[in-house]
Amino acid sequence: MKVRFYDSIQDAKLKFAVIAVWCRSGWLFVRHRERDTWELPGGHREAGESINACAQRELFEETGIADAQLKRVCVYSVEGKTRVNETGEECFGMLYHTEALAFKELQRVRLRRSGA
Numbered sequence: 717m718k719v720r721f722y723d724s725i726q727d728a729k730l731k732f733a734v735i736a737v738w739c740r741s742g743w744l745f746v747r748h749r750e751r752d753t754w755e756l757p758g759g760h761r762e763a764g765e766s767i768n769a770c771a772q773r774e775l776f777e778e779t780g781i782a783d784a785q786l787k788r789v790c791v792y793s794v795e796g797k798t799r800v801n802e803t804g805e806e807c808f809g810m811l812y813h814t815e816a817l818a819f820k821e822l823q824r825v826r827l828r829r830s831g832a
Contacts, residue, residue: 717796725791725808732809733771734758735786737779739816746778758809760800767810775814784814 735757737744745754757778761770775781789811797804
């Protein structure tokens with residue numbers, strides 16, 4: 717599997733949004749409901765949705781964080797067969813960063829220390 721980083725790419729090629737969330741004194745991770753893993757919030761872009769709207773929606777759905785000030789970090793790509801990419805072709809996503817200021821569903825949020 718290869719992971720690459722880019723400054724930009726054609727918007728139509730962006731299929732995923734991933735958000736690195738700094739909260740209090742550590743990075744926020746969410747537990748994936750179908751796997752036994754801790755991950756950064758994010759997910760698939762829906763038809764007709766902007767990549768920014770995708771990031772906002774996924775962040776709210778997975779953490780309860782509303783109205784986040786998202787900052788674009790970079791475009792990333794993953795090449796190789798994965799659970800969401802059976803062909804193994806290069807797939808692109810946008811990486812964002814934000815700080816958590818308000819939660820609507822605190823019971824769904826768990827903090828993990830960045831050094832843990």
